[in-house]
Amino acid sequence: MKKLLVGTILAGVVAIGAACSNSTSHSSMQGHDMSNMNMKEENTAKDSSKQLPLATNTKVLSGKEFYLTAKEALLQINDKVKLPVYTYNGSVPGPQIRVKQGDRVIIHFKNDLPEPTTIHWHGYPVPNSQDGVPGVTMNAIKPGETFTYEFTATVPGTYWYHSHQESAKQMDKGLYGTLIVEPKNEEKVDRDYTLVLDEWMSNPNAESNMDMSNMDHSNMGHGNSPDDQHMDMSSMDHDMNMYDIFTINGKNGSAIEPLKVKKGEKVRLRLVNAGYMSHKLHLHGHEFKIVATDGQPLKDPQPIKDELLNIAPGERYDIEFTADNPGEWLLECHGDMKGTDGMKVKIQYEGATNNTDKSNAKEDLPIVDMTKYGKHESGPFTLDQKYDVEYTMDLGTAMGKDGMIYTINGKTYPETTPINVKTGDLAKVTLVNHSPKDVHPMHLHGHFFQVLSKNGKPIAGSPLMKDTLNVKPGEEYVVAFKADNPGNWMFHCHDLHHASAGMVTEVKYKDYKSNYTPDPNDTTNKGE
Structure with a gap:
């Protein structure tokens, strides 16, 4: 499948x-x-x-x-x-x-x-x-x-x-x-749509012929543009082009239900990436605001138009626009993968018959820079404050005895060193992607973290609170969170085969005692 x-x-x-x-x-x-x-x-x-x-x-x-x-x-x-x-x-x-x-x-x-x-x-x-x-x-x-x-x-x-x-x-x-x-106390909108993105194989039997143990995942991309999605298949037994159907809410192409609007209405789109690849979406014909990411509101988001919103695996973005341009328009994925053309949904004004929009998935448009988006102000954390725990997470790729492995500080789970905290601690984590070609959307369970800097530059836009952060090769982010939810929590790559091949650690509370003890003989528990 x-x-x-x-x-x-x-x-x-x-x-x-x-x-x-x-x-x-x-x-x-x-x-x-x-x-x-x-x-x-x-x-x-x-x-x-x-x-x-x-x-x-x-x-x-x-x-x-x-x-x-x-x-x-x-x-x-x-x-x-x-x-x-x-x-x-x-x-x-x-x-x-x-x-x-x-x-x-x-x-x-x-x-x-x-x-x-x-x-x-x-x-x-x-x-x-x-x-x-x-x-x-x-x-x-x-x-x-x-x-x-x-x-x-x-x-x-x-x-x-x-x-x-x-x-x-x-x-x-x-x-x-x-x-x-x-x-x-929410400011009401007139229409509220949820759009879940995913990718599929039209030939689900193809995977039965793959030798997964020798598969080199190091060239798998995660975007929809030549710079971060095309990959060299020569070292792989598995061709990612087999993922040739991209879907919105489980449907593809003309089977995707249009989004109905009326002129003057305020419309919210909740965008959720449940798939394996990043997707760059373009809203035609309208200005829009990004009002939230990963469920967390952004401060004073400014209107933008004809910019691509890049959504990585596990991420969510809420956008809002005013239906002020009657006709039929598209929200579509940009890129040149085989499945790209099928990931688009019509926005139809009720009663309007003019301005039928045309797809232009290869149009060269800028990508919204979330590190500079919204009004800058102090969030709950700063780069120079004192932290109780500091941890560097070096994200890497190596060849193991059974194929590619994905490492944190040179180790695979469960040998990775956990982030040890106690309730009330402030923790700062530096994420550095040293993988040559792999993108790592890193997801923390049970907590929100604030993104403080990217590649050494402080965040210049709205305070950016997230639970999933897409880290491309060569990038470095500093994030911070408060240990305010006792337990033992996964912190892993949401490219889930990376997690399965080792890229997992845990945030462990030293003052938390679990009532649950896993049975070492129970082979049914496979948490990744």
């Missing part, structure tokens, strides 16, 4: 070290028959809120209590391609979970897949026991078993959920959805 880049790499990954438990045990869920749940049954959630007045092109489960079932299905990507996939409630993406800030969120989850799985709440500061990493915070949920996740929606914004069990495989098969937490 799709990228399935783990293969024999995952077979050599060691079970992950100790961390915390989920206080909610696997249960029989008696009285709740979830086997027939699907996305049309939105009103079965207890305490379900009234139908949202906002437009959405994804199925929404709203309220405080939810039911998700992981199961196999067929996904009709376009009029020619139908693929076997893994789903939540029968669709890709899974249903959007939409709650209010302050809600207590309860998710009853059933695994109807033929293999173990979990749910990780990407970017969300859940209690450590709810983080969904097998071997770190819980045991994998086996076929036929159920599990209840529970947390309070404390921080508003755009987030997502996905498997963290053999995640490079299971996410590639479609096991992801979105989590939206609405602020208590």
Whole structure:
């Protein structure tokens, strides 16, 4: 399926070290028959809120209590391609979970897949026991078993959920959805659309002929332009051009549902990259503002037009625009990969028939520089303040005995040195990418960090709070965070085959004691 880049790499990954438990045990869920749940049954959630007045092109489960079932299905990507996939409630993406800030969120989850799985709440500061990493915070949920996740929606914004069990495989098969937490006092918009980006193979059987153990991943790119996406395939058994279908919300090309707007409306687009590659998006015909990244608001974002927004794996961007140019326009991916042309969605003004837009995916446009975007002001951290913990993360690539490995400070997980903190500590981390060609979107579980500098230059725009940061070859970033969520947390590359091949460390709280002890003999726990 799709990228399935783990293969024999995952077979050599060691079970992950100790961390915390989920206080909610696997249960029989008696009285709740979830086997027939699907996305049309939105009103079965207890305490379900009234139908949202906002437009959405994804199925929404709203309220405080939810039911998700992981199961196999067929996904009709376009009029020619139908693929076997893994789903939540029968669709890709899974249903959007939409709650209010302050809600207590309860998710009853059933695994109807033929293999173990979990749910990780990407970017969300859940209690450590709810983080969904097998071997770190819980045991994998086996076929036929159920599990209840529970947390309070404390921080508003755009987030997502996905498997963290053999995640490079299971996410590639479609096991992801979105989590939206609405602020208590939010400036309302007229339309609110969520767009989830991904890539697929039109020939999913091709991966069965790949020798993954000898695969050289060092030339795999992660952008949609010649400088960071084209790769030399001569040293690889696996041609990344097999990923020839790019999708938005599980659909490709003309199968993607248009976004309807009316003149004068304020429109929000929530952009989520659940895939393997970075995607550069261009909004035609309108000025827009980037109002948030990774769920966190930006200070006084300025209007921009005809600039590309680069979205790396795991990242989210919220943009807003005013529908002030009637006609039919595009939001499209730029680049020259085979699948690029299919990643575009129409923006259709109701009642308008003129100004039909033309695709121009190869147009040379600048990329928005997020280090200079928005109004500059002091954030919670500065470069020159005192920190309790400082850590340098040297991101590298090497040849191991079974193929390429991806290292932090020359070691692979679980031999990497953790970032040891205690509750209340301020931590500063320097991320340096010494990989010759690989891009590393680094993701920290359970915390937000502030980006302080890039290549030695302080951030000149809005304070930049993130949970996933794309680090290109040769780049150096300094980030800082407060140890305010006790537990043991993954800090890893969200190019998940890099994580599977070693690029993982942990933030470990010295004053935290887990109730969960992984069983060293349980081979079902594969947290990457």
